[in-house]
Amino acid sequence: MANLxxxxxxxxxxxxxxxxxxxxAMGLKKLHRQVVCPDTPVTRGQVQKLAHLVRVESIE
Incomplete structure (x- = not known):
């Protein structure tokens, strides 16, 4: 399973x-901090809600 x-x-x-x-809730507290989350529908929904504030990369 891929991660984000x-x-x-x-x-x-x-x-x-x-x-x-x-x-x-995603663990993002300060600017330019990174978190690695599993690529699930829940995470995708959170990312969609914050799309204008975050950058997302898919990692294997």
Whole structure:
């Protein structure tokens, strides 16, 4: 199963509370921090919600 490397590239300041909570739930706290998550429908949904704030790379 593939994994996703997710990097927070834009600030959460001024973003809606739901976006901040989603980023926090994914483990993204500070700019340019990376997390590796499994490529599941749940993770894809979270990434879609934060698409304008994160960069996503697929890793094997």
């Amino acid at each position: 490397r997710i990097t927070l590239v834009k600030s959460l300041i001024g973003r809606p509370e739901t976006e901040r909570k989603t980023a926090r």
